[in-house]
Amino acid sequence: MDWxxxxxxxxxxxxxxxxxxxxxxxxxxNVQFGYTGLLNFGQAAFMAVGGYAVAVTVVxxxxxxxxxxxxxxxxxxxxxxxxxxxxLRLRADYxxxxxxxxxxxxxxxxxxxxxxxxxxxxDGKQAFADGFFELSFLxxxxxxxxxxxxxxxxxxxxxxxxxxxxxxxxxxxxxxVRSPWGRVVKGIREDEDAVRSLGKNVFVYKMQALVLGGIxxxxxxxxxxxxxxxxxxxxxxxxxxxxxxxILILGGAARVxxxxxxxxxxxxLFQGTDVFLREGIDAGLPIISLMDGTQAAVLRVxxxxxGLMLLMIYRPQGILGDRRELALxxx
Amino acid sequence: MPDSASTSAMPKHEEAVRFLADxxxxxxVPKPDPILVADGVHxxxxxxxxxxxxxxxxxxxxxxxxxGPNGAGxxxxxxxxxxxxxxxxxxxxxxxxxxxxxxxxxxxxMGMVRTFQLTxxxxxxxxxxxxxxxxxxQVGERMLQAILGLWRGQEKTITAKAxxxxxxxxxxxxxxxxxxxxxxxxxxxLEMARALMTDPTMVMLDEPMAGVNPALTQSLLEHIKGxxxxxxxxxxxxxxxxxxxxxxxxxxxxxQGQVIAEGPPDEVMRNEAVISAYLGGxxxxxxTDTGVSFTQESSDS
Ligand SMILES: Nc1ncnc2c1ncn2[C@@H]1O[C@H](COP(=O)(O)OP(=O)(O)OP(=O)(O)O)[C@@H](O)[C@H]1O
Ligand SMILES: [Mg+2]
Numbered sequence: 311m312d313w314x315x316x317x318x319x320x321x322x323x324x325x326x327x328x329x330x331x332x333x334x335x336x337x338x339x340n341v342q343f344g345y346t347g348l349l350n351f352g353q354a355a356f357m358a359v360g361g362y363a364v365a366v367t368v369v370x371x372x373x374x375x376x377x378x379x380x381x382x383x384x385x386x387x388x389x390x391x392x393x394x395x396x397x398l399r400l401r402a403d404y405x406x407x408x409x410x411x412x413x414x415x416x417x418x419x420x421x422x423x424x425x426x427x428x429x430x431x432x433d434g435k436q437a438f439a440d441g442f443f444e445l446s447f448l449x450x451x452x453x454x455x456x457x458x459x460x461x462x463x464x465x466x467x468x469x470x471x472x473x474x475x476x477x478x479x480x481x482x483x484x485x486x487v488r489s490p491w492g493r494v495v496k497g498i499r500e501d502e503d504a505v506r507s508l509g510k511n512v513f514v515y516k517m518q519a520l521v522l523g524g525i526x527x528x529x530x531x532x533x534x535x536x537x538x539x540x541x542x543x544x545x546x547x548x549x550x551x552x553x554x555x556x557i558l559i560l561g562g563a564a565r566v567x568x569x570x571x572x573x574x575x576x577x578x579l580f581q582g583t584d585v586f587l588r589e590g591i592d593a594g595l596p597i598i599s600l601m602d603g604t605q606a607a608v609l610r611v612x613x614x615x616x617g618l619m620l621l622m623i624y625r626p627q628g629i630l631g632d633r634r635e636l637a638l639x640x641x
Numbered sequence: 642m643p644d645s646a647s648t649s650a651m652p653k654h655e656e657a658v659r660f661l662a663d664x665x666x667x668x669x670v671p672k673p674d675p676i677l678v679a680d681g682v683h684x685x686x687x688x689x690x691x692x693x694x695x696x697x698x699x700x701x702x703x704x705x706x707x708x709g710p711n712g713a714g715x716x717x718x719x720x721x722x723x724x725x726x727x728x729x730x731x732x733x734x735x736x737x738x739x740x741x742x743x744x745x746x747x748x749x750x751m752g753m754v755r756t757f758q759l760t761x762x763x764x765x766x767x768x769x770x771x772x773x774x775x776x777x778x779q780v781g782e783r784m785l786q787a788i789l790g791l792w793r794g795q796e797k798t799i800t801a802k803a804x805x806x807x808x809x810x811x812x813x814x815x816x817x818x819x820x821x822x823x824x825x826x827x828x829x830x831l832e833m834a835r836a837l838m839t840d841p842t843m844v845m846l847d848e849p850m851a852g853v854n855p856a857l858t859q860s861l862l863e864h865i866k867g868x869x870x871x872x873x874x875x876x877x878x879x880x881x882x883x884x885x886x887x888x889x890x891x892x893x894x895x896x897q898g899q900v901i902a903e904g905p906p907d908e909v910m911r912n913e914a915v916i917s918a919y920l921g922g923x924x925x926x927x928x929t930d931t932g933v934s935f936t937q938e939s940s941d942s
Pocket of ligand 2: 758
């Protein structure tokens, strides 16, 4: 058992690409679901719009990376409007159904044979991230070593930019939720008729929350695209949305740093259990070594599920959440 | 918000009574200076006609009570007038403007603000934040201004106004508590105070006294009378006839969706049609003489 290696994997996962991507996605869901009470189950679609906008703009249109970013942001806004206009006047569950369906439709279009020329089918798209790395101020040998794990300069640059985006997103959310705007959306989350009766246009606020959360989703899409230097329809499955929800609930919904803490802990544990189980099999640990690698991979997902269940039972408000707020629900 | 008709030094109550003195006591009667005029408002739920109001007018600057047995359609009528529900047909003018079909938030902005029978205090917010939410034209409620923090000055003004109302409604000590930790009666008070944050011209209160303890009822009644003195028009639903008699200038009685009687409180309570609507049969005495108040229990008897 190489404990040093397990620890290094946990640290690099806690602050690595996945943590950033899902942190941003979860910040978006926090705006929508945590503060405003909107059930967006299609965050993966917003991520896909961001990622594919960059890839297609660079590879197919031959424009610069930054045009791709602009198109991705516009695309996220349009998608939010498209989903929100018909559903936000209806009961909350309609948005959930429409977003989950729309996300699947978008993913299936992206991987379809008919659009293979543009979107690359199930292979996705590659070789579009150079424009991003040209900005890097790191020299090519600026590798970061954490024990046995090595983070190369491109990864390091992506992480720096990614965590800066996370910080920026947190700042925007923090400024918003402590303002009168935040008061209105929190009111909507609890009882939109009460807010309407005070003369607030509830529809507009819900739309703003949906758009802002979608933009954070698109940022997650940009980061995953440049970090992996690849976009692929299967990284935008509904699972991605639910990972982001799990992260949000773990960290604490309606808390500015809930998604950040959630993503760090989630990825440390998720990848940590993986290496622990594989190391355990190699080292012939009792019980664990009865499994093979594939079984271990399944077991860790089961452990995550168990962990979330225990969390919901013993700390339903998440790590940063406020128990008193939850208790007020029961009255 | 004083209106043109109230420049005299006479207290608003006497003024309203004088205005209404010559108004015939019959359902749907026109008023000298109506702030609200509703025509042919009809609402069906499945087969059931919940509201079928041919014509009704509310006198500006008065306190008008809307009474009627359970299920008479009072709340539904409120919902329709304030844009929270859509009628099958009907039109109504508020301050001379046709507001049928206007969304609820716009109705509120135009100055017609309502409270709910089932109180809608926002329980996960503090009392003071509930109040601040009622403030109108807040720059900080716009996204960009919110991010830029351009709302702090206005927030102070709003908070000062909220604190003043909270003291008036005896809620100042609860300022920092979650509204969810308030008692039922305190929530009613909070909801009413919050509605006043919008500077309404007309307040529609759906059972404001329900669940408020008798000691507090008195001061709440004084508040409502105070609204009239400030030039507001009050329309309120109430089951307690003592309360109705105490504060209202005019009473409108609904039963089975229709307006069945109108008049000053004492006269209406002696009205045959009203008594039979409440008691579901013939009754030879005025309800006031029997000593029973029109509570929900009495309509079951
Ligand atoms: N959403 C609804 N769906 C179906 N029927 C309804 C609905 N709302 C009200 N009703 C019916 O309409 C009628 C009028 O109800 P409403 O709530 O307006 O009565 P109310 O006069 O306010 O009574 P109360 O004094 O008990 O509050 C009742 O018969 C009620 O059952
Ligand atoms: Mg009612």
